[in-house]
Amino acid sequence: MQKVDCLIVGGGILGVAVARHLQSTFSHLKCLLVEKENGLAKHQTGHNSGVIHAGIYYKTDSLKAKLCIEGLKRIYEYCDANHLPYKKCGKLIVAVERDQLERLDNIYRQATENGVQDVKMLDSNQIREIEPNCRGIRALHSPHTGIIDYGLLCRHFGKSFEQLGGRIVFNFEAEKFLSSDDASYPILVKSKTNSALLSRYVITCGGLQADQLAVACGGSKHPTIVPFRGDYLLLKKSNKDELKINGNIYPVPDPRFPFLGVHFTPRMDGSIWLGPNAVLSMKREGYGLFDFNVRDTIDHALNRGLRKLAWKHMSYGFGEMRRAYSLSATVRELQKFVPALTVKDVERGPSGIRAQALSTDGNLVEDFIFETVNTGQLKNRILHVRNAPSPAATSSLPIADMIVAKAKECFNLE
Incomplete structure (x- = not known):
């Protein structure tokens, strides 16, 4: 039976970013990522709008704001270094009714306090200069908001993970997490097709299945x-x-x-x-x-x-x-x-x-939620990422840093 040091469950952009950063940080570990589909980015990562968010909406000094702003910067840097395509097409948040103006002013103030670069307020004529077909009373313009193919980025993260020494296995739907008889590899992970492997540690980034993966280990049903x-x-x-x-082109959120x-979103394919x-x-x-x-x-x-x-x-x-x-x-x-x-x-x-x-x-739930198994033989051996809120794709690189730091503490990695 295959034995690994750390198993990462979930082939979306967050799981793959975590696997890549874990393998890079702890090069001596034998890391394996499993994904239940036949490829990476088959669900949320491959079906989202592809926007690289700038950190406009989030509360000042909040973790979400800081991670988003850092995430935007690091995605652009990663893409430039690896010759991956993206477009800084910008974003307008448009007020079309006067009762939206106060909310738009609050968003502008929050964006500047968050440190979002080069945001500015536009009047109706300036809106048309950027978007000739758009009409509004005023708009907030974020020139550094961009678009990208997150599926392509996720697959590049996966390639990088493998180049660092990690492995990816598809068509493995983790279903059971059991105690094994091997003291060195105490976690027995079984798939729905009865495939199995042994691991020292497990990190789950299950997205749509996050709660069910936690429950499969005896964790809480909530959230x-x-x-x-x-x-x-x-x-x-x-x-x-x-x-x-x-x-x-986005509305002023209520x-x-x-x-x-609803909003207008250009895509990388045109x-x-x-x-x-x-x-x-x-x-x-x-x-x-x-x-x-x-x-x-x-x-x-x-x-x-x-x-x-x-x-x-x-x-x-x-x-x-x-x-x-x-x-x-x-x-x-x-x-x-x-x-x-x-x-x-x-x-x-x-x-x-x-x-x-x-x-x-x-x-x-807007906060990050982590859960560990804290009883029995699997105590401090399994870390569940139960909620990594939007904009998780934009923030995937700094979120991965945070998760790996949490895993290092939980698993006592060196």
């Missing part, structure tokens, strides 16, 4: 991971020149609701994504409008925190569901920023699933 699907529209290729979008709202909405998915990894899983649906029904969240945001939820099935409802929201857009200009595009940690009181 639970609730999957929210975001459906995008695409600007038709025949209309891209006429309705040219140069950079990201603090009463948990998501940012396409323009419009959206997304945010609806509860009846399947953890279900990207279709009608995807359904019995177990996941029952879990939702029994989730007390989810019932509280749904009750608190019922009207918002119905609006998001309407936009999931109605192109015209989504286009009406987008027309607030680009009035020339019509239903004829768009078609249905891809969808992504966001792993949202939810507490029992019905609040979305």
Whole structure:
């Protein structure tokens, strides 16, 4: 049976960044990353909008703000050093109604306090200079916000991990974490296909499966991971020149609701994504409008925190569901920023699933949550990353540093 020093579970950008940094920091360790799919970046990493965020929205001096700002800088540096493509296309946060101006001013003040570089406020004429098809009263401009193919970046992290001496195994869905009879390799990890290996230590970065991986080790059921699907529209290729979008166009977020709202996002392949909405998915990894899983649906029904969240945001939820099935409802929201857009200009595009940690009181968990097994033979041998909140992709490199530092402390690595 294969024996390794440290097993990393999860082939999304965070798991691969952690594996790469762990192998680089502790070169004497034999590290192995396992992924249940047949390649890296198959879920959240490969289905997100690809925005490199600048750290605008997050509370001053918060960990999320600091990690995002550092993450942006390090992604650009990594891409430059390794000749990976990205675009600094910028971002506008546009106020289209006067009651949004105070919120926009607060965001601007917060962004400057966070140290976001070169942000400035634009008037309606300056908005049109950057985005000729966009209309608004005022807008916050972030020129260093960018776009990237996070799947490509994740796979490059994986290549770097392997060059450092690590190994990646696909089609291994870790299901059981048991005590072994080998004192030197005390963790027996079994997959759903009965493959097995032994490890000294385990780090899980399971994303949509984070809570289930923790429970499989005897950990807490809470916080639970609730999957929210975001459906995008695409600007038709025949209309891209006429309705040219140069950079990201975002609304002023409403603090009463948990998501940012629909926006315009250019992609590295030249396409323009419009959206997304945010609806509860009846399947953890279900990207279709009608995807359904019995177990996941029952879990939702029994989730007390989810019932509280749904009750608190019922009207918002119905609006998001309407936009999931109605192109015209989504286009009406987008027309607030680009009035020339019509239903004829768009078609249905891809969808992504966001792993949202939810507490029992019905609040979305915005903090980082780590959990260790602290009883029996596996005590201080397994570290679960139960929540690494957005913008985790942008912040993946500094978050990986933080997780490896936590693992060093937990596992007493030298």
